Amino acid sequence: MGKALFVTEKPSVAMDFVKLLNVKGTKRDGYIEGDKAVFTWCVGHMVTMCYPEAYDEKLKFWNLKDLPFLPKEYLYDVIPQVKKQFEIVKSLLNRNDIDTIYVCTDSGREGEYIYRLVDKQAGEPNKTKKRIWIDSQTEEEIKRGIKEAKPLSEYDSLAHSAYLRAKEDYLVGINFSRLLTLTYGRQISNFLNNDKVVIAVGRVMSCVLGMVVDREREIRGFQKKNFYKINGEFIKSEDESYEGEWKAIEGTRYYNSSLLYNDTGFNKEQDARNLISYIKPAEFAVVESVKKTKETKNAPLLFNLAELQNECTKRFKISPDETLGFIQKLYEKKLLTYPRTDARVLSTAVAKNIGSNISKLVKMNFNQNVTNYSNEILKNSWQKNILKSKYVDDSKITDHYAIIPTGEGQSSVNSLGKLERAIYDLVVTRFLAIFYPPAKYSKVAIVTNVMDERFMTSKKVCVEKGYLEILKNDVKDKDSEEDAAAFLSKLRKGEKLQIGEYRIKEGETTPPKRYTTGSIIIAMENAGKLIEDDELREHIKGQGIGTSATRAEIIKKLINIGYLGANSKSQILTPTEKGEMIYEAIKVSVPSLLNPTLTASWEKGLKLVYEKAIEPDNFMEKLEYYTKNNINRVMVENNLGYLNRRLFEVRKVYNVDIS
Known part of the structure; x- marks a missing residue:
């Protein structure tokens, strides 16, 4: 019986496997060998797609007549900086005394691609x-992963998706750039007074550039508009x-009037004053309705990578990368589960044993708070409801x-840096919050009638904190809110009230x-929609742009090549002059890339390949058709004059900004 070879993505992971499996091995150059197993590692990507000149030397020089470039067979080569380690891995893969290979690269599309490229370049040893396939680096999970390891062939569709993603990025980047x-x-x-400008185009990168430029132009074209609301004071x-805020509802004097900015405000201050003049003679106001309701709110869903990156940008002003x-x-x-995930929920299998993580x-x-919250969950058996x-x-x-704490790695927690610890605490508290009861609110809504014009008042009070005990330790102005709600709750339909002052509140659109x-x-x-509402976002969520593993790198690249700028303190993104000019060039030629x-x-097509819903060849045919069709169209059209006018417009904007 031969030895087993474990191939990990990084040296540190290989060391974890050796330690957790209690292997007494000898450390050699690029691998560790024991009696029954050998452990080696990639260094991230070790094999990459070849540049066009590897197919034909003349393709080193850019020429329109050589486009489109669509290889029949794709060529790959070892990245020079890691050639030594690649040769070590290759020799081990082909060693006669090794009969079983365990692929231990990260459990995802990119990790699959890393190994498949190495395997292919090593001659696909028989x-x-x-x-x-594991969700964390804990001893229990690694041992489970080895015990339940499946034939690599069961992940062929994931590999097809990975290869196609790389080919897609390659063809779009090479041809359209x-x-x-x-x-x-x-x-x-x-226009930029540069010796040479290379227009870098990317399947996802160009789309993100377009999103930022379009938003910036929305802001530039925005015209501020004032509006005027009316508040009335009512005295018991x-x-x-x-106080109540006036609203134009059906049956009232200004319902659907062209004078309104919206149903709670006027376009002109004078019209607001006219309404006040109209109702001012009223002797009293009447409580038209009192509506009391209860409301519950559950803890937010767990973190996936995107949610956690967004939260950390807001809280700590750090980049997604x-x-x-x-x-x-x-x-x-070993403190957290696998980070490159799009899911915000748990699997049934994990949920059945989730009490173990809490224990x-x-x-x-x-952390004393975490200990207290965890004990409270276990004491009440709330984990059983999940x-x-x-x-x-x-x-x-x-x-x-979703990303959750493993409950392991105690020795590591105290050595964490300040920011690293803050992010860990963020994940832990979000995790514990889902087991707590919902927050409960008491709401009271009053409609006050003055000469058939309606004023709206509402108060919402948290009566049971529930999960807010963990995620929000203070409910602001709780006492004063409770007093106000209690007073409003005592009002009765038909009750007459004195009228105090009417005030006009001026607002402006943003x-x-x-x-x-x-x-x-x-x-x-x-897919380009910035949806702030947590629940709505999850409900309408479809296949997005890029993947959880690649999005941060794409933003970083756009900043590095000078198409976007990011404020180091606020992390606000803005396009550069060069970025806007590149945007214009793409827009007049291949606007679909934006x-x-x-x-x-x-991206959805790649997912369908992974799910075996479509064949890889079908996806490739469509990609090649898109490439050929758009290249031919750009070569036939002549948009130089139009682009020139657009570039002048960009230049004017940045000249104004600079001065």
Whole structure:
């Protein structure tokens, strides 16, 4: 019987396997060998797609007549910087005494791609190959992963999806970057006073650039508009009064009037004054209705990578790339489950034993609040209710469930840096919150009638904190809110009240918000829609732009190549002059590359390949047709004059900004 070879994605993971499996091995150059097993590692990506000149030397020089470039067979080569380690892995894969290969790269599309490329470049050795698919780096999970390892062939559709994603990015990048650079590069370089401008185009990158430029132009074109609301004061006694906001409802004097900005305000101050003059003679106001309701609110769903990146940008003003770096380390320290996930729920299998995670958090005893919250959950057996809740849904999980604490890694917690610890605490408290009861609110809504004009008043009071005990330790102005609600609740329909002052409140419309490096991640996840509401976002969620593993890197690249700028303190994203000019070149030539819906549909196509709903060849045919069709169209059209006018408009904007 031969030896088993474990191939991990990083050296540190290989060391974890050796330690957790209690292997007494000898450390050699690039691997560790024991009596029954050998452990080696990739260094991230070790094999990459070849540049066009590897197919034909003449393709080193960019020329329109060589487009479209659509290889029949794709060529790959070893990345020079890691050639030594690749040769070590290759020799081990082909060693005669090794009969079983365990693939231990990260459990996702990118991890699959990393190994498949190495395997292919090593000659696809004829060995038994098994895939270890795990959700955390804990001893229990690694041992489970080895025990339940499936034949690598069961992940072939994931590999097909990974290869197609790379080919898609390659074809779009190579063909359209060359096409646009050769067609419009000199024109843009003249405007920017640069010797040479390369127009970098990417399947996802160009789409994200378009989202940021479009938002910036919305803001520039925004025209502020004032509006005027009316508040009335209504008095029951010397010590008891409340305010109501006027609203034009059906049957009232200004319902659907062209004078209104919306149903609670006027376009002109004078019209608001006219309404006050009309109702001022009224002797009293009448309570038309008193409506009391109860409301419950559940804890938010768990973190996936996008949600956590957005939250960290808001709280800590760090980029998504920095957030990913922190949680990757927390994962490698066994503190958190796999971070590159799109899911915000647990699987049924995990939920059945989730009490174990909570018990482990108690034993860790690294934070008194966490210990108290965990004990409260266990004491009340709240963890048993989770299986039938919205937090468990197998249909919303593809590769991995949401990011949660493992309850392990106690020795690592105290050595965490300040920010790393804050992010860990964020995940822990979000996790514990889902087991707590919902928050409960008491609401009272009053409609006050003055000469058949209606004023609306409402108060909402938290009567039971529930999960807010964990996520929000203070409910602001609770006492004063309770007093106000209690007073309003005593009012009775038909009750007459004295009228105090009427006040006009002036407001103004605000422009859309600029994207931050965090909010753009959420917009990418939702195919270009920035949806703030947590529940709504999850409800309408479809296949987004890019993947959880790639989005941060795309934003980072756009900043590095000078198409976008990010404020280091606020993390607000804005386009650069160069970025807007590149945007214009894409818009006049291949505008579909700026379309979030199209870009998301390509990502959906990759998902369908993974799910075996479509054949890889069908996807490839459509990709090649898109490439050929758009290249031919750009070559036939002549948009130089129109682009010139658009570039002048961009230049004017930035000249004004600079001065």
